[in-house]
Amino acid sequence: MSTNRRETKQRVAVSAALDQVNEFVSAQQLHSILRDTSDGVGLATVYRTLQQLAEDGEVDVVKTADNESMYRRCSRGHHHHLLCRSCRRTVEVESPSIEKWAQKVASANGFAEVDHVVEITGICADCQAR
Amino acid sequence: MSTNRRETKQRVAVSAALDQVNEFVSAQQLHSILRDTSDGVGLATVYRTLQQLAEDGEVDVVKTADNESMYRRCSRGHHHHLLCRSCRRTVEVESPSIEKWAQKVASANGFAEVDHVVEITGICADCQAR
């Protein structure tokens, strides 16, 4: 809700850690990454910070098949993801036609406050080559 | 993987209960619905049965925002859903162009074994009028 966030070393640490990975990572992974380096950050704080970053549109969130939230610093603006189920390599994809389609289907059926989830998964070329 | 399922009264009960609702329901909801009628069905069995029905393509599964799996008996064949976040009213939608788009984006990036998740949510006309 609020946009007034204090700059604590924990928040900086989480943000910095996110910058070091290019794929989606879970709160737990980030927590153990931070455990090793310098002063660790509490798990609760990692969760809170990631949620806030997501609220602020700083990171994107996707859910794995086994219900784990994964976070990634993405480019700003609405987009979707094509991601490798094996190595989590991520490709951001944009498609105005998909957005229009979703909106059209919804309003054609009388729905308002439309939202949508569109994610494509697969096995990337590298992972296919094993 | 197997398709050899025995016809037990529990399985019949779960399947019948599913037929009585037209929206997506969770395993827990189905369990408490069944608790009231006749002989209840164990929670573990409800989960198992729903999973099997999903495997067999008898029901569709969607995840709520708070990571709960919801099941619904849908028409056969691949399709997606437009669903009301308030009352869970569901509209099945088909769109060959979306399917082609997903496949094209994936192969253009060297991905194989492509899968995708496409769900549209909103507030239905009735819930807006509420």
Place this chain on the structure above:
DNA sequence: TCATACATGGGACTCATTCTCAAATATTGG
């Protein structure tokens, strides 16, 4: 009817995520 492979369910267990709240700390007005 019998043998037996498969199904059931109560309860313990997992595990991501949230909650609690006292102690730590960033911010700010003076």
Place this chain on the structure above:
DNA sequence: CCAATATTTGAGAATGAGTCCCATGTATGA
């Protein structure tokens, strides 16, 4: 710089969906 104050932190407890274990029950086919 300093004290007052509003936030933030984090260790551990709590939550809750879903899974597992396994002794008991049963659908099914010979």
